[in-house]
Amino acid sequence: NHLSEHGAVSSKAGKLNPKSDGQHLSVHQEHAKGAALRLSVKTNGVLGHVGCRWAYHVDRAMAFSVLLLAATLVQVSSSDVSGLGTPALQIGRDGQAWGFVLGVDRTNGTVWARSASTSAIEFVGEASDVINQCVQALPYPGGGTIFLRSGVYTLASPVVIDRSSVEIRGENSGGDLFFTSDSFYNGFRNKTATVLVAVNIDAIQIGNGEVCRTPNPQGRFFNNGTRCLVLGVSLRDLGITGMADSSDAPLPDVNYTSGAGIRVQKADTIRIDNVDVRRKEHGVMLGQVFDHFEYDHVIDVLTINNLYLGYNLYGLWETGWVSNVRIRNIFGYENQRSLIHAETKYDWLVDGVMSQADGNSGIAETDAVLYITTRQDVTIRHVTIASNLNEKGSAAVPLVYIGLGLAGSPSTGEWYRGHVKMDTLTLFGTNADAIKVVGTGFLDIRNLHAGGTGDQAFYGGPATITERCVNAAGPDTDVTVSGGFCHSHLTDIPGASREAAMYNVSKVSDVRNVSPVGLLPAPFSESQTLGVPATIGLGGSTAVPTVGTCYVVRGVDILLGVSGGTAVVVELRDGDHQLVFGGLSNLAPTAIPVGWNVCFPTFETPPTVRVGGS
Numbered sequence: 068n069h070l071s072e073h074g075a076v077s078s079k080a081g082k083l084n085p086k087s088d089g090q091h092l093s094v095h096q097e098h099a100k101g102a103a104l105r106l107s108v109k110t111n112g113v114l115g116h117v118g119c120r121w122a123y124h125v126d127r128a129m130a131f132s133v134l135l136l137a138a139t140l141v142q143v144s145s146s147d148v149s150g151l152g153t154p155a156l157q158i159g160r161d162g163q164a165w166g167f168v169l170g171v172d173r174t175n176g177t178v179w180a181r182s183a184s185t186s187a188i189e190f191v192g193e194a195s196d197v198i199n200q201c202v203q204a205l206p207y208p209g210g211g212t213i214f215l216r217s218g219v220y221t222l223a224s225p226v227v228i229d230r231s232s233v234e235i236r237g238e239n240s241g242g243d244l245f246f247t248s249d250s251f252y253n254g255f256r257n258k259t260a261t262v263l264v265a266v267n268i269d270a271i272q273i274g275n276g277e278v279c280r281t282p283n284p285q286g287r288f289f290n291n292g293t294r295c296l297v298l299g300v301s302l303r304d305l306g307i308t309g310m311a312d313s314s315d316a317p318l319p320d321v322n323y324t325s326g327a328g329i330r331v332q333k334a335d336t337i338r339i340d341n342v343d344v345r346r347k348e349h350g351v352m353l354g355q356v357f358d359h360f361e362y363d364h365v366i367d368v369l370t371i372n373n374l375y376l377g378y379n380l381y382g383l384w385e386t387g388w389v390s391n392v393r394i395r396n397i398f399g400y401e402n403q404r405s406l407i408h409a410e411t412k413y414d415w416l417v418d419g420v421m422s423q424a425d426g427n428s429g430i431a432e433t434d435a436v437l438y439i440t441t442r443q444d445v446t447i448r449h450v451t452i453a454s455n456l457n458e459k460g461s462a463a464v465p466l467v468y469i470g471l472g473l474a475g476s477p478s479t480g481e482w483y484r485g486h487v488k489m490d491t492l493t494l495f496g497t498n499a500d501a502i503k504v505v506g507t508g509f510l511d512i513r514n515l516h517a518g519g520t521g522d523q524a525f526y527g528g529p530a531t532i533t534e535r536c537v538n539a540a541g542p543d544t545d546v547t548v549s550g551g552f553c554h555s556h557l558t559d560i561p562g563a564s565r566e567a568a569m570y571n572v573s574k575v576s577d578v579r580n581v582s583p584v585g586l587l588p589a590p591f592s593e594s595q596t597l598g599v600p601a602t603i604g605l606g607g608s609t610a611v612p613t614v615g616t617c618y619v620v621r622g623v624d625i626l627l628g629v630s631g632g633t634a635v636v637v638e639l640r641d642g643d644h645q646l647v648f649g650g651l652s653n654l655a656p657t658a659i660p661v662g663w664n665v666c667f668p669t670f671e672t673p674p675t676v677r678v679g680g681s
Contacts (some may be wrong), residue, residue, distance in 0.1 A: 165211030166234075167201040171218035178220060183211075194220035194263075198235070202228055210299070212236055217260035221311065225269040225326075231298040235271070237261025237305040239341075259306030259343055269326045270307045270347070273300050274333040274366075296365070301338040309346040309379075318346070320401045321428065323380055330389075336368045343375040350376040350402070354387030367391050368622040374398070382406040395419050403428035407436045413443030420450040427454070429464035432503065440470030440506075441485045448490040454497060463534070464500035467492075471508025473543060484508040492551075495519060495530040500538040501555075507543040515578065518554035527634075531556055532568075536581075539571040548570045552579040574661045594656065611673040617644075617666040620659050625678050627665060628656040632674030638666040642677065 130200040162436035166183040171194070178197040190197045198213060200221075205211045210232025217238045226235070238260040263270045274297045310326035328344030330352045331337055344350035351374065354366055366389040374397045376382035382402040383394075390412045396419040399406035406425040409415065415438075426436040436452050439445055452466045471485030485508030494501040494517045501517040504510050505537070519530030523606070536553035539546040548569060554569035560578075569575050612618070617640065629637050630653050637651040653674070659665060667674075 072541075075118045100212055111647070119360055158320070165206055165209055166210075166213060167204070168214045168216065168428055169197065169220075171220055173218060176219070176221050177229035180213075182532045183214075193223050195222040195224045195226055198368065199224075202226070202230065202233055204279065205226065205230070205233060206629065208232070210234075215261045215305070216575075219264060219311075221261045221264045222268065223269060225265070225330075226271045228271065228273045228300050229297060232609045233299075234301040234303065235305070236301075237256075237306055261304065262306040262308060264308055264311050265324075265326060265328070265347070266309060267326060268539075269322045269330045270327045270344075273297060273304065273329070273331045273337060274303075296333055296335045296367075298335050300334065300336075301340070302342055303338075303340045304342075305344070306343045310347075315559040320378060322402060323347055323378060323403075327384075331366055331369070334366050335368075337370075339369075339374065341373045343377075344379065345377045348380045349384045350374075350379040350381065351383045351384040353383070354389045365389075369393070370395075372396060376400075376402055376406065378402070380404060381408055383408070385409040385411065388412055390414050390417070391417075397421070399423070399425045399436075401427070404434040406436050408433070408438045409440070411441045413441065413445075415445045417438075417440070417445075417447045418442070418449055420452070421456070422446075422450075422452045426452060426464055427453070432463075432468050432499075434466060435465045437467045439468070440472065441487060441508075442472040442474040443483055444486050444488075445628070446488045446490075447492075448488075450489075450491070451493045453493075453495045465500040465503040465538075466494045466495065466497050467502040468582075469502065469504045469510055469512065471504065471506035473507050479570055479590045487511070490514055492516065494536075495549045496532075500534045501532045501536045503535075503538045503540060504544045504546055505540045508545070510539075510544065510546045512537065512546070514587075515548055515551035515553065519554070520554060527667065532556075535570050536568045537570070537572055539573075541571065544571070546573055546578070547574040548578055549574075550577045553581050559659065561626070612667045612676055613663075614667055614673070617664040619664050620661050625659050626656050627654065627659050628677045629654040629665075629674050630677075632670050632672050634669065634671040635674045636667070636669045637674075638664075638668060640664040640666060 080563060110613070135444040153222060156650050167180045167189065168183060169178055169180045171178045176194070177191065178194045180197050181187065181199050182189050190200045194364050200214075201213045205213075210230070212234040213236070215235065215237045226233070243351060287665065309326070309328075310318060310322060323346040325348045327349040328337065329342070330349075332354060339351070351371075355368070364388070369389065369392045371383075371394045372390075374383070374394070375600070376398065377400040380400045381404050382398065382399050383406070389409075390522075392415045394407075394412070394415075394417045397407070397417070399420075399422040401423075402425045404426055406420070406422045407417065420437065422436050426434060432438075437447070437450065439447065450467075454466060469487050471487065473481055473484045475481040475483075484504060487508070487510045489510070489512045491514045492502075492512070494515075502512070502515075516538040518532035532553075532555045534555065536555050537546060537548055549677045553568050557567040569578075569581055575581055615639075629635070629651075635652050636649075638646060638665065639648040639651075639654075639657075639659070641647055644664060647663075656677070665676075
């Protein structure tokens, strides 16, 4: 009707005679095979939405169906039904649009689904029933899109995506996380267009938890031996909450309901974009749910872009066999424990983490705001964690916990060991370590900014780090730190060295407020057998060695001299414990690189060792 009054529909053949049913404007034009076709829509008004469907027919005709929704039109009936119109959806080889458009009656919550190919209403009823019927009605092979127009969809049971090539898409997402519990800014109302309400249930389940079935029924599972994988699922522009909106007083920060916003298991090539999850036990849960063989819970090739997590018990939780993961831009606020808890296998990239006030109810190190374990490679960069764990009286929970492990087999031995690369981190506010590293493997940190320059309030609590900026707790952690700033309260204790902020770190360079000159314990470290390194620490004092002991240089290069004693034999060995110099009775002040060993195989009376930091 808007077109009839204010515009025209035309093709190269000239102006066409449109037919209108009140919502759709349809035209039909015969063209020769291979003709260049163009449809133009012209109006004098402001367009709110234009969607086109092109349907190819065997008689060489092209049928155009054009929907126009003027920006000034907000409803079509007194029942205030949301979800007008059909956007441009995927066009199949059979000439049909594959998918459904859903709307919800705001007065009673009834949901209807309109076919994108016929425009007929196919399903009407409770939200989860209608969405699940749409999932099962999508064609195979091919799949399609289920488009949820703006509104609140209250789920009685989970939405189950147990077949491949399915997209569920809403209208916009990513409301303000930070003030949803304030009295003047309550709930998700007016901030997220398409919202799924899932009270004490999972909102969306992707994958299959059943035993694999052969033959492959209706294309729902990719059957590969014992692994049943759902392929090619996409979630976009959705809001998910565990608690319905209310006009009552704002909810306490700690209120949530059981279940996950999104649960993924036995799936491959999954994409999650612009999704907001609040007040669930787990915002997103990946991988193993029960204690089964981990290969049965594989997730491979997962991308997450722009994920907003607030007021959940855990933000993103992962366990099992989940690999080849790319996460970009994850925002967390008031998640009670970890924002990311990931027991990864290999090949993860986490790029862009903004965390505020997460982890305040943590009770163990496994509740660190960022908890990452790996037996291969993980890259983490562009992270800001502004917590107030040192104000809440919480347990000693670090901001970042890295667990490094070995991969291998009894027959072939070690294959590889965990290697984590971290770059550009800003960490504030904990009564424990900023970063704690355990296990066997490597951690390289660049551009670390940990702690504040004073006790100012910051993001709701002090910015201070009570314990260490980096704690390489071992037993075989090789950690390097390059660039940045560190302020630990350990260094504020009278007589303490600034080395205390970096414990057992293999190499430190260009970190402000971390002095390369520390205290040299006397004796240097506990005695160990020849060839087994102990720790010499950073220098600036004098002590005597223990016979039959090697000391590995840690932290920074040192200047070391050995003099005095009787029948002294000194050896210098490199990082692989290969002999560089041996049989020395004394050693003039010499620069010893990080990782090298100073050994004292024998002496009758001990020499004096003088050490200074470089």
